[in-house]
Ligand code: SF4
């Protein structure tokens with residue numbers, strides 16, 4: 312088993328939320344009650360600022376030089392709706408990022424895969440929160456199950472370094488049977504699965520959250536019988552562990568465990584945060600996350616901590632960006648970053 316501890320060499324990743332549009336409305340099954348965290352939207356709504364490819368690449372270059380970042384993760388609400396995606400990927404590779412990955416709902420993906428591959432995209436992740444056409448539609452509001460499944464299968468054939476499928480675990484009728492079909496399909500196609508527990512946010516309905524929440528730990532008896540852990544990644548700043556399981560049939564499944572934020576190893580700001588007892592996430596748990604208005608968000612619950620980089624990036628003020636982000640990381644993560 313490989314154990315990787317990520318504290319001293321943090322941060323390594325830059326997460327770019329390139330737009331704030333999505334063609335889906337992810338909701339609790341059959342309710343229309345939304346649970347989508349709206350990454351990049353709720354925190355920037357109303358300011359009308361939208362970064363372009365050159366802005367993102369300028370920022371990526373500055374941060375890479377300062378922190379020796381290795382990986383860019385492209386997300387959004389839905390990144391395939393961002394014009395300039397291929398240029399962003401190709402530009403990131405030219406800057407020397409070892410890995411460029413993208414997470415998409417997959418609906419518009421199939422026709423774009425060749426272009427993305429040629430641009431240099433390494434890893435593709437799509438989301439499938441149910442492995443059944445009707446339930447999928449009742450969650451996303453869109454009849455896209457077949458398209459997304461086919462896009463993932465095509466990505467495998469095209470030879471991307473990794474193809475992953477995210478699933479936020481939600482409760483619905485025959486969820487166990489659905490999961491087993493999902494696992495079998497993923498094993499047959501060489502797709503890696505990422506299982507997520509739904510992290511609450513203030514916009515959710517508390518009753519719906521209670522009724523629909525499922526933890527991946529409810530699979531523990533199954534895992535004990537059919538799987539073993541082959542890798543543990545500890546993200547100490549975020550208070551998060553990622554376990555990589557391998558099932559006997561070869562399927563690889565990633566799961567996240569978030570510990571509470573009241574230890575001395577997590578980010579400095581978490582140690583005195585009033586949300587800490589309720590916090591299921593972690594500080595910058597997916598790297599330095601920058602939204603479409605060039606605002607850096609450290610976590611879901613603390614908008615007051617956000618850092619605005621719009622003016623510095625737009626005026627191509629390299630020193631200004633480096634200084635601001637340095638102070639921000641010292642305040643949130645701690646000295647010595
Ligand atoms: S696909 Fe993603 S961004 Fe779009 S509504 Fe669903 S969770 Fe939100």
Ligand code: SF4
Nearest residue numbers: 581584590593594610
């Ligand atoms: S809400 Fe944010 S600042 Fe507070 S404990 Fe969680 S990650 Fe840390």
